[in-house]
Amino acid sequence: MDAVTLLTVVVLAVFVGFEVVSKVTSKLHTPLMSGANAIHGIILVGAVIVAGQAGDPWLLAVALLAVVLATANLVGGFVVTDRMLEMFGPRKAARPGEAERAGSGRTREDGQ
Amino acid sequence: MSVLPAAWTALLYLVAAVCFILALKGLSSPRTARRGNAIGAAGAAVAVATVFLSARLENMPLILAAIAVGAALAVPVARRVQMTQMPQLVALFNGVGGGAAALVAVLELGHSEDPWVRLAVVFTMLVGAVSFAGSAVTVGKLQELISTRPLLFRGMPAVMVLVLAGALTAGGMVVLTGSAAWAGALLVLGLAAGLLLVLPVGGADVPIVISLLNAFTGLAVAASGIVLGNVLLLVAGTLVGASGTILTKVMASAMGRGVAGIMFGAFRGGSTAGSTTLSDRPVRSSSAEDVAVQLGYAQRVVIVPGYGLAVAQGQHTVAELATALAARGVDVVFAIHPVAGRMPGHMNVLLAEANVPYESLRELDEVNPEFANTDIALVVGANDVVNPAAKSSPGSPIFGMPILEVVQAQQVVFLKRSMRPGFAGIENELLHDPKTTLLFGDAKDSLSKVLGAVKIL
Numbered sequence: 001m002d003a004v005t006l007l008t009v010v011v012l013a014v015f016v017g018f019e020v021v022s023k024v025t026s027k028l029h030t031p032l033m034s035g036a037n038a039i040h041g042i043i044l045v046g047a048v049i050v051a052g053q054a055g056d057p058w059l060l061a062v063a064l065l066a067v068v069l070a071t072a073n074l075v076g077g078f079v080v081t082d083r084m085l086e087m088f089g090p091r092k093a094a095r096p097g098e099a100e101r102a103g104s105g106r107t108r109e110d111g112q
Numbered sequence: 113m114s115v116l117p118a119a120w121t122a123l124l125y126l127v128a129a130v131c132f133i134l135a136l137k138g139l140s141s142p143r144t145a146r147r148g149n150a151i152g153a154a155g156a157a158v159a160v161a162t163v164f165l166s167a168r169l170e171n172m173p174l175i176l177a178a179i180a181v182g183a184a185l186a187v188p189v190a191r192r193v194q195m196t197q198m199p200q201l202v203a204l205f206n207g208v209g210g211g212a213a214a215l216v217a218v219l220e221l222g223h224s225e226d227p228w229v230r231l232a233v234v235f236t237m238l239v240g241a242v243s244f245a246g247s248a249v250t251v252g253k254l255q256e257l258i259s260t261r262p263l264l265f266r267g268m269p270a271v272m273v274l275v276l277a278g279a280l281t282a283g284g285m286v287v288l289t290g291s292a293a294w295a296g297a298l299l300v301l302g303l304a305a306g307l308l309l310v311l312p313v314g315g316a317d318v319p320i321v322i323s324l325l326n327a328f329t330g331l332a333v334a335a336s337g338i339v340l341g342n343v344l345l346l347v348a349g350t351l352v353g354a355s356g357t358i359l360t361k362v363m364a365s366a367m368g369r370g371v372a373g374i375m376f377g378a379f380r381g382g383s384t385a386g387s388t389t390l391s392d393r394p395v396r397s398s399s400a401e402d403v404a405v406q407l408g409y410a411q412r413v414v415i416v417p418g419y420g421l422a423v424a425q426g427q428h429t430v431a432e433l434a435t436a437l438a439a440r441g442v443d444v445v446f447a448i449h450p451v452a453g454r455m456p457g458h459m460n461v462l463l464a465e466a467n468v469p470y471e472s473l474r475e476l477d478e479v480n481p482e483f484a485n486t487d488i489a490l491v492v493g494a495n496d497v498v499n500p501a502a503k504s505s506p507g508s509p510i511f512g513m514p515i516l517e518v519v520q521a522q523q524v525v526f527l528k529r530s531m532r533p534g535f536a537g538i539e540n541e542l543l544h545d546p547k548t549t550l551l552f553g554d555a556k557d558s559l560s561k562v563l564g565a566v567k568i569l
Binding site: 003006009010013014015016017018020021022023024025026027028029030031032033034035036037038039040041042043044045046047048049050051052053054055059060062063064065066067068069070071072073074075076077078079080081082083084085086087 | 128132133135136137139140141142145146148149150152153156159160162163164167168169170171172174175178179181182183185186187189190191193195198199201202205206208209211212213215216218219220228322323326329330333334336337338339340342343344345346347348349350351352353354355356357358359362363366450455456457458460461462464465475
């Protein structure tokens with residue numbers, strides 16, 4: 001791939017990356033960080049490619065180590081993010097705007 | 113096994129990249145977050161399946177075995193980790209991702225003479241190694257295996273400059289010669305730079321550093337995409353690098369800090385103010401029965417939960433206490449500091465786990481004006497986030513951090529294990545304030561006793 005195409009892809013991806021997270025509420029900072037963390041575990045694809053080309057046993061060993069580490073990042077990352085989000089059940093998914101009118105102090109009118 | 117045509121491979125990678133974008137988008141809103149994460153995982157599955165179909169790979173059984181090992185190591189830990197220890201686990205996963213990227217780059221070094229590709233190799237190795245070593249330090253700090261105070265030694269800035277200069281030299285030599293020996297030196301220097309970068313960061317700022325290192329790993333993965341000529345790695349890595357950078361900035365400003373101040377603040381000195389002045393001035397300690405009376409006959413109570421509550425696994429008990437008080441007609445809300453716990457949003461996760469209704473959680477800006485009308489602020493296992501030093505003493509490491517102004521409440525009750533200072537390692541003046549009473553003990557024990565006493569009022 002030529003350099004200009006690469007640059008185009010990078011610049012567009014940077015803007016998309018900025019855009020998608022710019023309005024996130026602080027409640028979701030931790031899951032979002034964890035989800036982004038899982039996504040870079042996709043280095044597994046790179047690790048598989050180098051492991052698939054490795055001839056020398058030492059190089060293969062290093063590549064397989066990379067595969068193990070990348071899998072841990074990818075799979076573990078998505079699982080732990082899901083566990084965090086599991087805690088935000090549907091009932092808690094109220095909109096943040098609701099807090100404004102809750103200033104009246106009546107917080108339990110919906111019972112439990 | 114047949115090999116996929118290149119166009120199909122590219123299309124499937126595009127599908128995966130779109131999934132990652134939708135995942136980040138979904139994770140930005142509470143309603144769609146879980147679905148977003150599932151979409152991300154689906155994208156990853158598509159990408160991994162594609163790589164197996166797209167080329168003739170040697171060593172297939174070994175690769176599949178390595179994937180099985182990685183998953184077998186990570187999944188049980190991710191499923192079983194205590195919610196309180198989750199930040200460490202995220203940092204750990206981030207670190208191994210950075211390490212994997214660095215290893216991939218090392219292995220590709222011999223495959224290209226192109227200086228630009230070698231430059232990408234150098235970048236991936238260096239940033240991946242920094243992320244790996246830096247993440248290891250954050251895990252150590254969060255587990256309190258190493259001191260949560262900023263760790264500095266004499267001449268540290270000079271050593272840092274030397275290490276960076278060495279790394280640049282080694283990197284330059286790798287680009288010019290492709291030498292494996294220089295590449296080894298580069299890895300070692302990268303690891304050293306990661307240690308030196310994170311050791312001076314104070315405990316309270318560790319979450320921001322995890323987020324920053326997360327962005328670093330993203331950039332390393334993006335560069336590995338150039339090394340391997342793989343657009344998916346390039347796009348996914350760049351997405352994480354960009355969104356991670358924004359997230360780091362947003363988190364830092366939620367704490368009233370700049371990222372540069374967090375990373376290098378300790379070098380400017382003065383940040384250890386108060387860290388050793390643990391005084392033995394008297395404090396007013398109280399019994400569970402007295403606290404129960406105070407709470408039970410109050411009109412308005414604000415509960416400030418902190419990491420101590422999480423460590424003691426007291427989130428369910430505190431939720432019960434809030435219910436019991438509400439049943440007596442007391443108006444109870446929870447005041448959540450953005451960094452309560454160990455990570456931004458961490459306390460929301462913990463209280464959600466204990467079924468505390470979303471409507472009774474108040475964010476910092478909403479609740480601060482309400483403290484003046486609050487009879488009792490009940491601080492459970494929190495310290496730094498209510499420390500008035502953040503407003504009053506410019507020398508303090510937490511100066512400038514937004515705090516919950518419990519000092520405005522009529523009375524303040526602390527449930528604390530001991531007089532030990534908080535994660536930031538500084539003392540809290542508020543503990544000695546005449547309107548403050550303390551109930552010493554494990555947060556969950558104390559809460560159960562108070563709860564029992566409230567029930568028989």
